Amino acid sequence: MSRQPSKKDLLLEAGLDIFFEKGFERATIDEIVDRANCGKGTFYRYFQSKETLLNKLEERFRKAIMQELEENCPFSLPVEEFLLAALKTFVRVFKVNHRLGLVKFAHDQQTGIKLSEDDKNPAGMIYLENYIKQSIAEKKLRELSVPSFKAVLFGAVHFFVFRDFKLGISLSERELKDTVDLILNGALPS
Amino acid sequence: MSRQPSKKDLLLEAGLDIFFEKGFERATIDEIVDRANCGKGTFYRYFQSKETLLNKLEERFRKAIMQELEENCPFSLPVEEFLLAALKTFVRVFKVNHRLGLVKFAHDQQTGIKLSEDDKNPAGMIYLENYIKQSIAEKKLRELSVPSFKAVLFGAVHFFVFRDFKLGISLSERELKDTVDLILNGALPS
């Protein structure tokens, strides 16, 4: 009953793998089609260019992260639980997909691509921003400048994702808890 | 009295510029030597390869950041002042040098270069870690897992540097203060 993956999907997967392993520039179409077990012509049947493949991958990523956030982090949760869930979700999704995120990031870097509105509000950032604003309005969070909240939250996520990726050290429950504790209650001894 | 910059220095500067503008892969030796106003042979007199140039640039960056930290963030400062100074210093140095940092980061990505010990402890990270450990020992900071501190601090730095770079929004004094306030005193209303 289970369909075989279409050539297009195989190419998408292979592209992600290879892009991640070697970066966009160093990834070759030859290698991608080899891994996807298809001919080079097939690649160009589905994607106009190497860049197109990257963009399609990004689209998928955007959708995935929003879906996860909505499922796991309802605004209705108490602050602490929301942050725990949000950090966890971001770290998990990014961990699964960071490969793409990093590839895209590096590529934008290199091509000097101008940011689209989508890029200015990277997947999930808006969701988090809305939560922060609402929570401040409801006095659940202190009235500090919003970017400060985003900085520590997103920053922490990236730190852990990056550490995982570069050093192979996963985020532990302890660290997750401590980080949320630190953000909510501060670093100073009470 | 002031010497003309040596060919080597011109190449180093040109390399940084072009690497940043187009990324490592897309930067061409031709463009670098053009901008440095010298012949292609000269490039290879001073640098074994394109990669060598990148590495030399990185070395310079490492030294710069350590020097800045030692000058501006003595451990003797009170916690709040230390954090303000540290965030400021990191943001400033990275802002000036992030170009290189980003290039290096993207390049490592692409080449799958294994992390050296230096990379595992990126410039300044160790300095900050030592401060945190010492401060915890002195009861100036709460006894939370060290990575949590590093995550919010480094994370915030990267968030602001990145925002500056991508969106052209500088870190304001207000945001800096709020961020340190948030980290020290927590996000929850007292």
Add this chain to the structure above:
Amino acid sequence: MSRQPSKKDLLLEAGLDIFFEKGFERATIDEIVDRANCGKGTFYRYFQSKETLLNKLEERFRKAIMQELEENCPFSLPVEEFLLAALKTFVRVFKVNHRLGLVKFAHDQQTGIKLSEDDKNPAGMIYLENYIKQSIAEKKLRELSVPSFKAVLFGAVHFFVFRDFKLGISLSERELKDTVDLILNGALPS
């Protein structure tokens, strides 16, 4: 009552159009089948290869020109009228079909295809040659070498066809008359 053109005819027409617009090499099967509104498989049902299509087109052209000549230029006409009619017919037929002629010419060029007997005696050339020989025998034309006659006659045709095609200037009645006058009576003042 009028049948829809068959797929084969649609392909023939589409091929002529595209060959003419972009040349044989640059014409793609994809574009041809698109214009003919049919699938790529259908193309190969009717034509063994791209080259086959070109050859079929050429055959059609050969037949067209002979038919026109026989209809419009009976040997029985007086010399002047024959030449007027012949020049006119050639220019007209070539103008309508030169597209093909030029494509074929260019293609032969490129493939270094050896001339078939047909090519050595291009459509109509033989017809004209026979007329010249007969007219010389009948003393209606001076006894000069036959190629000289063919050169000025065919040459003039090509000049005008080419001018029409390249510069969009049509052959005027005046020019046609003058050309025949020049060929028959010479360029020198009497």
Add this chain to the structure above:
Amino acid sequence: MSRQPSKKDLLLEAGLDIFFEKGFERATIDEIVDRANCGKGTFYRYFQSKETLLNKLEERFRKAIMQELEENCPFSLPVEEFLLAALKTFVRVFKVNHRLGLVKFAHDQQTGIKLSEDDKNPAGMIYLENYIKQSIAEKKLRELSVPSFKAVLFGAVHFFVFRDFKLGISLSERELKDTVDLILNGALPS
């Protein structure tokens, strides 16, 4: 003492050969550089693209033909001698260079390149046109429309060049004389 031909010249010659043998589209850079005994990079050092090489070749051709005409066909010659010399010169130069002319012609065809002013007045055409106009003014030629003169003259040239190229039949002295005789005195028996 004789200089070796420069790589650039070798490429120019090789390009002409291969373009001629196989046409522009079918000529490959690989083959050109092989024949010129140099690396592919060298090709691109001297020519931006395959098309550039073709254009450079054309430039050379233009210059060659004008120089030959000026040397061999002074306006001061008597009409008959001028025409003999002009036909001869054109046929010779084209014969030597027709390869290029044909290649260029076919290529323009295929790319639908718009005619530049140069193309509208192909090498030598203007020279001949000026001669005709002046001779008509001086009553040395009949007052017929100029294109008629150009048609028979240029047409004859192309006929003979083409015949030589396609069938390997050279223009004989007899044919040359007869052609000029025909053009000057007409085809009709006196």
Add this chain to the structure above:
DNA sequence: GATGAATGAGCATTCATTCAT
């Protein structure tokens, strides 16, 4: 030291043709 001509491996992309449905 300094130069830049020469090189060729490497890569993205195209397109005629096949064949299973």
Add this chain to the structure above:
DNA sequence: CATGAATGAATGCTCATTCAT
């Protein structure tokens, strides 16, 4: 009959690197 997904050989072009002057 008709289709169009799949293929891969072929090709233009790039660019890091070498080396003779």
